[in-house]
Amino acid sequence: MNSTAEQVLDGCTKGTVLSIDFFDTLITRSVAQPTHVFAVMEQRLIAALGDTWRGFAVARIEAEQAARLHASQQDENRDVTIEEIVLQLAHQLSLDMGQRTMLIELEKETEISLVQAVPFGLAITQGARERGMKVVIVSDNYMPASHLVAMAHAAGFSWVTADDVFVSCEHGAMKHNGALWPVVFSALGVKSNDIFHVGDDQHADGAMPGKYGISSHVRSTMRTSHRTMINTTPAVLPLSRIEAWYRDTMDASTWDVAEVLGGGLVAMVVAAQILDVQSVLAKREVAGVHFAARDGYLAHQVWNTLRERGHDLPEASYTAFSRSVVWRSSLVNADALELDRFVGDDEMVTLPRLERRVGCALVAEVPQDELLPATVSREILRNNAQIIAEAASGLRTRLVRYLTAQSLLKPGHHVVVDLGWKGSTVADLAEVASDASNGASTCEGRFTGLFWEATPVRLRVALHGYAMDDVGSADDNVRLLGIIKLMEALVTAPHGSVIDYAYDGSPVFVETKPELDAYAAIVGRIANAAMRGALAIIEGTHESGVTAADITPQSVWAAMMQVGHTPRVDEIEALSAIHHVTSVDHEGSGRVMVAKAPENSSSICVEDLPEMYNTLMHRHWMQGSLRALENNADTRWIAHEMYRINPMTSPRWVS
Amino acid sequence: MACKRSGVQFPSAPPMTMVAVVMRTYERPVLLARAIASVQQQTLSDWHLVIVNNGGDPAIVDNVVRIAQQSTTSSSGTISVLHLDARVGMEEASNRGLAATTSEFFVIHDDDDSWDERFLEVSVKAMGSHVSAAAVVTGITRIHETFRGGSVWxxxxxxxxxxxxxxxxxxxxxxxxxxxxxxxxxxxxISQVGEFDASLPVLGDWEFNLRAVTTGEFVYIPEKLARYHTRTSESDSASGNSITIGEDLHRSVKLQLQDRWLQEPAVNGVNKGLLSMTASTATDIEETQGGTRTRVDVEQIANRTAQIIALQSPLRRVVRGVLHPRHGVRAIVRRLRRIIGK
Structure with missing residues (x-):
């Protein structure tokens, strides 16, 4: 729990002046991070002046970096001005004088339209003034004091005048290097121990004032929603607005990472699943809508709630099928190679576990508790091929009975909603449905994301990737592959995978301890927040202002990248406990989603990195693992080398 | 040659659309499925995709199209298939596809390539603001991919x-x-310069572009909205690009075209064949010296070479250069150095 403004002021006994940082201490914006203001500008520029302004936000960020570099070469104490930044931008974008003036005005207008008071900033300035303290603003920024005054007024701080504002770009000195403090002392005629400073930056607002003998309080809660700055494009705004809303509502309490993940990214994905189906219903006759277990669980729950609330939606099924169960049902004429796939090359399993995998008792002369090497297991499977085929035939009968009950064999076109990623399981399902209905049932797979392995599957079933697909850019395809494990862990159901169907037609789910533990610890809370958030988005009641109109393929992809590709430290820590259970029988402890850093990093050499890259990409959450490596001083070089070898894995995903 | 249509049937005249997309294909169903998806996902919906099945098994193409049409997309364009009974040249296939459509604009979409979803929207918009342009060309990303065993990555x-x-x-x-x-x-x-040259086995697009550019400018949009896919050497041979698996044929056809142009009368004192040969040699210099001279500006060389040819009895030098390539290259390098050094 953060200190209240009263508590902070109570701790300041000597000060007669409260000096307060401006951005993210006194005021903030209704977006998750400062650069997203430029995304709003880009959105407005494109709407007013056309596509030539696409990419403006990134150009604006790069122009500021260039201007700062240029200024520091002249005088390291001084800050840049907005005019210098726009001059750099003019070089990049070939802007004339009129356009430069327009951009400065637009930036000021946009800042004012998004500004809002930080509740803590409001409380502490009110409290200080009530205690008779003078309140001044000390800020490192490129905007003139007059603009900061205008922003302060727009945020409700009507008492602020230009005399109360000390901004770096007007004084040739910065708070960041301490040079601005003598300016403040001189202007106010006070000494360092007369000032109590509050800000959000450990260095500029904590360490540097301390060097000048100024007491301070650092409160960085407004920074909790920040991610990699360069990834700024209009598509990031929906998640940005949701995360900004969470930042503001949790300011006085504690940042709840599960709530934010669920109400942000996952809510957007779930809303997209539903809205995508609605778009299909608007375009063609559909015999049935089927949300696939487990990726469609949350969307199915929300769908049903919307129906209960009177939304005009047809009944939809929640249909349980999995890669392994559909595959096993197809093994009626399995050859040896297919049977071998029941066991991994380096896997050791007992006979009972092998029997559970194939769904029948096997004839073998081995002790029940003996761990069998893959060669022995496979020999047993081959010797029992006929028994396995009979079991597969039985499973197929039960599967068809189940699909009939789910109305998937009803003649007509069916929509199957799944998270992703290759479409092959939906293709298998579509073939079962088509065979069992003599071709009367056709399916269309609606996925959140597909990557290049979906291309050959397009010959078997109609596929649509909402946020990304195999036709997307190669880099984005790789980025999608890197976040698959994360998405599967977050967008899921409270039950395990289906492994069989009972004779009464009900699916048999397998429960695993790692998945149950993860659900109890965090995934369940994420799910609840996601369902609430998705409902609010679709019904237009979300307090962030995000509505169904904001849910687009671009914004959902951006949300997936914002969290999945550039996770914050708190997200990596919270999700590190999740294990992914992938074996064909869904037994065992699974793999950790965030790979652990090697214990002895000095033994790792560059030649090991390709293998490590493959492991992270296919078995773990790539970006969560890379960031974890990067956050550790000993292993940071591994992450950086990975970025160098595979640039698409670096934090920048906006081109 | 006989041909039949399937998919969406035309009425007496093909429907008028904004963009006709002609996609030639021959037994590459996996890549075809991807290419169709690339068209279906366009944000501009006023298109008519004609798939010209160039002598391949009709059932395979029909199956790919049937499944693609089961996908509900935001775009509402139409797809039809033109099955050719026997395989014809690429350019003849393009002409057949174009003849089956009426539209304001057209694109040749190879069955192994793909677009960003905004390609048609942005290109058509650019045509609107460049009313005299003959073509709009966007930036391109070249994707090297491996196709093996029915999978592509x-x-x-x-x-x-x-x-x-x-x-x-x-x-x-x-x-x-x-x-x-x-x-x-x-x-x-097409009505101004004619259709694609059906006699050319390859490079028909190049030959057409050189005629088309005489009718209006080619507007460049730097945004990379086109994806040019080429298969790596590890790929199954049937999936290869015409340019990567038929380099000798390209070279031979290029020489034939240059011979053809040499016989054409000069325009404004410049013979198209001479210009092509010299500019081509300049490009060869760039390629052979790529390791030592990294940023040779081919356009500048081509332009300056054209000036040289126009001003100084070109034929003798060029013919000598063609007969003795090493001497020719050396002479051009000497001359270019002299000019660039000024």
């Missing part, structure tokens, strides 16, 4: 080198500077 990608200068007659005359996937043409160009 990206290996790497790179920016395809293209500039406005490479879309002028002088910029294009030495070599084919862009693949068809990047270009949207105004349909009237």
């Amino acid at each position: 990206p290996v790497m990608h790179e920016d395809f080198y293209l500039t406005p200068g490479r879309l002028t007659l002088r910029g294009m005359i030495g070599n084919n500077t862009f693949p068809p996937i990047a270009a949207l043409f105004r349909r009237r160009v």
